[in-house]
Amino acid sequence: MVSWRLTITCVPRRAPLVPSALLCLALTACGGGVHGTPGGAGLRDPYFPKAGNGGYDVGHYALDLRYDPGTGDLTGTAVVTARATQDLTAFDLDLQGLHVDKVTVGGKQARWNRAGQELTVRPHDDLRRGETFRTTVRYSGRPQTITDPDGSKEGWLRTADGALALGEPVGSMAWFPGNDHPFDKASYDVTVTVPKGLQAVSNGELKSETTKNDRTAFVWHTAEPMATYLATVAVGHxxxxxxxxxxxxxxxxxxxxxxxxxxxxxxxxxxxxxxxxxxxxxxxxxxxxxxxxxxxxxxxxxxxxxxxxxxxxxxxxxxxxxxxxxxWYGDSVTPRTWQDMWLNEGFATFAEWLWEEDHGGRTVQQIFDKVYATPADDATLWGFPPSKPPSAAYISERPVYERGAMVLQKIRQTVGDDRFHDIIQGWAAAHRHGSADTAEFTAYVEKKAPGKDFTAIWKDWLYGDGKPPSP
Missing domain, CATH: 3.30.2010.30 (Zincin-like)
Incomplete structure (x- = not known):
């Protein structure tokens, strides 16, 4: 993502007593049931604690959307195929706004309720750990534009001739229900039906385009795992x-x-x-x-x-x-939490610097030196280390991008070009289509460069406050 956002400045219920022998007999007769608990509402992300949900892992999203740009109305059916990671009596999906018309789990109607972005689903039958289950949510309404903590806009953005759906960091919940956290990735099938003459573009490959009764349906398939924040729909000419x-x-x-x-x-x-x-x-x-x-x-x-x-x-x-x-860095290797954003933006910024070096411009070291010359009292760059933005409002600020790239250049200086390229390629390969965090990255670097000392790099450049000592 490129965007400079400079904003630094169970209550217990009474019940009849049941004799223990009778209770034991009852449990034996019914096989004990599934003694599950509700899945967690939120994954306790350090910056977006309500994002995502516990108790299950999504494997596939099938989204069938119908959009009318004239009215702004969206009608959707989301089929979410997931595996229970614990015995579940209920679970949550993230969905902001929109009206829920019906929810089924395993083909049986489920009870549900709403509280903020949480859609809590209580299936007809409790779910056992390891069980694969399919939840269908039918919904409708006018999807919202969400304002991020830094003031930028995401979610469902209406345009002059259609709409644009963007999800970083938590905007996907504006247009489909899901486990809206980068840690849970899935494959997708997305069908978008729009008025004839418009187009609908999404991720993956276009599998079909069919026009009927002045409406055109575009069917897109994404086979590789994808985080919810990376899903998109663009409607227009x-x-x-x-x-x-x-x-x-x-x-x-x-x-x-x-x-x-x-x-x-x-x-x-x-x-x-x-x-x-x-x-x-x-x-x-x-x-x-x-x-x-x-x-x-x-x-x-x-x-x-x-x-x-x-x-x-x-x-x-x-x-x-x-x-x-x-x-490679952010989509295939996705951050484990939003605190690990520098693993996205630092790598992508370093790619810009390396491209310039390889195409007749400044070297990466020359760019590094120019950035380092920024005065120590400039909080837009030295206000916090790349691995520790102070809050969600700062995850897309300069330190995450430029200081993140500087960490990579310091590693390159330490190990040399050949070993450095082995490290960044190996990192992308080792975590392909997965998630990783900062601690895993530093451990990987140390493992791939035995005998090299990275203590000062981690202390001063990755985790340290203020402007590091002269390089």
Whole structure:
């Protein structure tokens, strides 16, 4: 994601007593039942404690959406296939706004209630640990735009000719119910039906496009695991281009007609950027690539939505390099919590610096030195270490991006180019399609560079407050 956001400045119930022998007999007769508990409402993320839910792991989302840009109304059916990680009497899904019409679990009607972003579901039959279950939620209404703690907008953004759904960090709950935390990744099938003449673009590959009764249904499939915040839907008029890279990787680009001319030159670089990033970061982790370019102002930032990043207007080369690098670092290797954002943004910012070094510009060290020259009292850069933003409002600030990239350059200085590239490629491979945190990264680096001392790097650059000592 590229966006500078400078904002630093059970009650017990009485019941008849049951003789212990009678109680034992009753339990024996009914087989004991499932002595489950409700799943947790929230995963206690350090910055978004209500995000995600406990008690289950999602394997697949099947979303069937119908959107009317004229009224802003969305009708949806979400089928969430999950595995219980504990015995469950109830569980939560994240859903902000929208009206819930019906919920079933395993084909049986379930009881449910709402409290803020929590949709609590009580299935007809309790769920056993290890059991795979399917929850269907039918819902409707006008999806909301969500304001992040830093003031930026996400969720469902209405545009001049349609809508744009963006999810970082917690916006996906504005348009579908799910386990809205990066730790829980799943495959997706997304069907979006819109008025004839409009297009609907999502993640993965377009499997079909069918028009009937003045409506067109677009069916998208994402096979590789994807975090909820990386899911997107873009509805509007687009100039669509389908090509294939020399290695056979499909490319699908959707560009607002007003942005085609301005985007042409930079998007022509996409094959070279993907090839360069594969050389540096390892095999491309997904089954297709591309971009979505909407109009300036449709969103306040670019975002690394899986397979095809979203840009509000034609991107420059650095931004395209940055968002495509996220396909490895952030999309394939996803942060375990939102406190680990520097593992996304530090890597993607370093990719920008390395691209410049490899294409006739400044070296990474020269860029590092210029950033380090920032005065020590400049809190926008030195106000906190990259691994410890003070709150959710700061996870997209300069320290997470630039100081995160500086950590990587310090590692590179310590181990040398060859070992450094082995480390960043190996990190992407070791956690491909998974999640990881900062402690796992530092342990990985130390394991791959035995005999090297990283104590000062971790202490001064990754975890330390203020401007580190002169490098």
């Amino acid at each position: 687009y100039t669509v281009t389908r090509t294939t890279l020399p290695d056979g990787l499909p490319v699908y680009t959707a560009v607002d007609p007003t942005q085609v001319k301005a985007s042409r030159a930079v998007l022509a670089k996409l094959p070279a950027i993907i090839e360069w990033e594969q050389d540096n970061f390892g095999p491309y982790p997904f089954s297709s690539t591309g971009v979505i370019v909407d109009r300036p102002g449709d969103a306040g930032y670019a975002l690394e939505t899986q397979n095809r990043p979203v840009f509000p207007g034609a991107p420059d080369t650095d931004t395209l390099v940055h968002e495509l690098a996220h396909q």
